[in-house]
Amino acid sequence: MRILRSVALIDRAGSFDLVLEGERVRDISAAADAAAPRWLAMPSLVNLHAHANRAYAAPARRPSSLGDAVASAKRERASATTEDIRARASKLLRRSIEHGVSSVRTHTDIDVVTGMRAIDGVLAAASEVTSALDVEIVAFASAAADPSHPETRALFSEAVGRGASLIGAVPALCAHPARALDALLDTAMALDVPVDVHLDEHLDAPGALIHRLVEATEARGLQGRVTVSHACVLSALPCADVRRLLDRMAAAGIVLVVLPELNLYLQARGDGAPRVRGLAPVIEALKSGVPVRFGTDNVRDWFFPFGDGDMLETGFVGALASQVDAAEELGALICGGRRRIEVGDLADLLLVPASCFDDALARRPAGRVLLRRGEEVGAAARGAMAAVSGQAGLVDAAD
Ligand SMILES: [Zn+2]
Structure with a gap:
């Protein structure tokens, strides 16, 4: 049994002791020591949309538009080796762990030029970190x-x-977008796997495919098996239309992944200052009951020159962009839907050297400790735990 002493939580003010037993959280109670918390305990971070095989490729120039970034990425694909890709992915996955991310979903290129090189490179990188990180x-x-x-x-x-x-x-x-979407869903059925589709990453209302995705999901009985990433066009459709769509998405269990950094950076880019935010409407989606998650999307590649795989940073940017800033709602967007730590939870937790959630978001400090099933992972995390334990008694071991 271990006790995390005098920590702050996302969902309530004060200082608390968390008792961990085996893989789970056994108890949460008011702290025995009433000192102001210096560590925040929260659910571990989840990044539901990354491109690890391209990360840190760090091109020298900025994209002039989304189309320009797509063209650059296409040119580069022929030359990247499996080892190049493993090294990039490994860096992103290791940085993710340092930031306190316990799960990353990464979109990994396949095409006739790349073949299986990206898949093999990312699989190799993922195999290096299996005890710390779930990689989808x-x-x-x-x-x-x-x-x-x-x-x-x-x-x-x-x-x-x-x-x-x-x-x-x-x-x-694709040449025929609607046909391509249908084919993707049909293939998912044939292979018996879920779908995560980059859809409507634009603000052109007549070109929207989101209606078709919802209908096709219902028609095929794929409820609960579909994720839509981006769906920026929802911010450009009439409000009543959006409400109906969101209600149907909720009923069909379609997950909406919003990528705040990329959508702010690339939507309406290239023609003077942007007049719109470019994000799907997160407030309305949550109100309709759609499961919404944030992701980093690209990190230091042709599409986005910044980022480091830090979901706290994405939460901060996302709070500004979406105006969802209530602690539990925002926490759920970056923690795989977990709004708070509850008794009985698996102890997949993140400790941040911060006095509360807002402090953590504001400073995004280093020195975080990721716990998987109650155990800290990574040499740096073990060092931090040992140092903290010695200085402030954050962690006590007890039998
Ligand atoms: Zn993407």
């Missing part, structure tokens, strides 16, 4: 692969055979 791989038919083509379906099948657990695509970049 989406076999991602990017700009160079159309899901309605037989060769792309073969690539999906091969990637799933190697360990990808979802499939995804960007229908808007």
Whole structure:
């Protein structure tokens, strides 16, 4: 049994002692020592949308638009080796752990040029960190692969055979977007895997495919098996239309992943100052009961020159962009839907050297400690725990 003493929590003011037993949280009570907390305990962070195989490729120039970034990424794909990709992915996954992320879903390129190199590179990187991080791989038919083509379906099948657990695509970049979307869903059914699709990453209302996604999900009985990433166009559709769509998405269990940094950076880019935020409406989506999550999306690549895989940073930017800033609601967006730590939870927790959630968001300090199933992971985390234990008695061991 271990006790985390005098910690702050997301969902209530004060100072608390958390008792961990084995893999789980056994008790939460008012702290025996009433000193102001110096550590925040919160659910571990979850990044539901990354591109680890491209991370830290750090190109020299900024993209002029989303289309320009897509073209740059396409040019680069032919030259990246499996080892290049493993090294990039490994850096992102290790940085994620240092930030306190316990799960990353990463969209991993497949196309006839890349073949399985990206899948193999990310699988190799993921195998290095299995005790600390859950890595979900989406076999991602990017700009160079159309899901309605037989060769792309073969690539999906091969990637799933190697360990990808979802499939995804960007229908808007295909010759017939609606056909590509239907083909993606049909392939998911055939392979018996869920879907995470980059959809409507634009603000052009007539070009929206979100209605079709909802209908196609219902028609195929894929409720609970579909995630839509981006859906920026929801912010450009009439309000009544959006409400109806969101209600249907909630009923169909469609998860909405919003990417605050990328949407702010790339939407309405290239023609003077942007007039819109470019994000799907998170407040309305939550109100309708749609499960909403945030993700970092690209980190230091052709699409986005900044970022470090830190979901606290994404939470901070997302709070500004979406205006969802109530602690529990915002916490759920960056912690895989967990709003608070509850008795009985698996002890997948994050300790941040901060006095409260707002302090953690404001400063995003280093020296965080990630716990998986009650055990701290990573050498740096063990050092931090030992130092803190010696100085302030954050952690006590008891039998
Ligand atoms: Zn993406």
